[in-house]
Amino acid sequence: MPENDRITLRVARYRPEQEMEPTWQSYEVPLRKEWTVLDGLNHVKDHLDGTLSYRWSCRMGICGSCGMTVNGEPQLTCSAFLTDFAPGPVRVEPLANFPVVRDLVVEIDDFMNKLTEVKPWIIRAEDKPLDEGEFPQTPEEMDAYKQYSMCINCMLCYAACPVYALDPDFVGPAAIALAQRYNLDSRDEGSADRRDVLSSAAGVWACTLVGECTTACPKGVDPAGAIQRYKLTAATRSLKDLLWPWGQR
Amino acid sequence: MARRSPEPLLWLLFSAGGMAAALLVPVLLFLFGIAFPLGWLSAPDHTHLLSVLRHPATKVILFGLCLLCLFHWAHRFRYTLYDGLRLKNLSLVISLFCYGGAVAGSVAAGVVLFRI
Known part of the structure; x- marks a missing residue:
């Protein structure tokens, strides 16, 4: 050249x-x-x-x-x-x-607020003292969430998402993928805390699986897949609540 | 817990419909649309096929297939109208049309199947 x-x-x-x-x-x-x-x-x-x-x-x-x-x-x-x-x-x-x-x-405030709503950090029912050591994890347990941990919050998936363009209330691809990153982490006990936001109308149910988020992601995360997987989790949960309403939540 | 929404159940019907359609419809189309008419496979005679169709298991499977496919269509078409044509403000009418249509179609399929 x-x-x-x-x-x-x-x-x-x-x-x-x-x-x-x-x-x-x-x-x-x-x-x-x-x-x-x-x-x-x-x-x-x-x-x-x-x-x-x-x-x-x-x-x-x-x-x-x-x-x-x-x-x-x-x-x-x-x-x-x-x-x-x-x-x-x-x-x-x-x-x-x-x-x-x-x-x-x-202006990225909307994304930053949504990110904190899904609590993307490890939640424990009870914190164990430091001197009890680390939380060991097998390679298989790490593989369950590792892909989603590659997200760098660049928001390209929000820019690519036609649903977010039409409905700015949609929690969105990266935030849901990051919620799943912690839901699928064997050390985390916070999935119940994330459930209300994720299974709301503005959560996974707003997604129509266009898949542009996954195409746009520069880090190989599959937010569309994360959302689909959570849809199954949420739907199974609702079915359980419907058939067994007196069961333990 | 937030107000109970029918969305998870509708989505389950939608995804079950997609799965059922993807697994069963190509086989049925291949057999009855291509293989039998072209003579690749010898077609069952009318009385044989009718007795297969009259078996309760066949009726239940075909009814399930029709119902799930119709609900798959209803969910997909609802979102096509919502997002594709930007008609979300007509959501009540659209939902009634789509899921009502799926219910009506399922009833019709049931009537046809169980009267045979």
Whole structure:
């Protein structure tokens, strides 16, 4: 690839103090084999236009901050290579389905609130003292939840989910997958605490198994599968409650 | 516990319907739609087939298949109307039409099957 090759980034701008609607701005950045869309944006910020706002941190697909819509698809910009979009232009927009704060930065409070609602941490009926040692787990017990523990909260699945677009109350793919990450953990005893949120109308029952969340996930988590599995858990539970209403909850 | 919603039971019927349809319908279609008409397999004669159909087990299985498939359709079509056509504000009418249709279809299937 010639040293002076360039590619155009067509970036969505929104500066609430000066415009009512998002507008487009184009920047030419060097097209280098090892450059990602995020490197292109950083080049813009450092050399062309310091007013451009976007989130990023680790540059290696771990932190989950740099999710944006690249050519219409939700992606981590740190793992979307510019050469894959050559000759360009590359359209860079904020994540869909979230309110835009400024330029490429979205408001994530809704997701953060939903995340705490499903209690994604290990819940024990009684904490055992530290000197009693760790909680051993077999490799099989770890495999039961490990896939879901790969979630980095990047919210690409929310941007991809057509149900979340129509119904913002939907608890959503990542939050349900993370709830399952703990429900399926042999050390956890909190599944009853998560049940009301997960089996509500805005929980798993809002999902129509479109599967876009699983396609969009950059970490190989299968949120659609997590939701389907919980549907079976919740449905079995309701059936039990219906046939055996005096049983132990 | 939150107000009891019929959604889990409807989903169970939906998923059971999908499973039953996926397992049984292709076999029935292959036998009665392709293999018998094309003569790949020798077709049972009418009296034989009728006596198979009159067996209570056949009636129950076929009735179950019809019922589950209809409820599968009802659930899927309800969400197609909700999300595909953005008609969620008509949810009562849509639910009555879809699940009512499935009930009516099941009754009709039952009448046909158990009168044979």
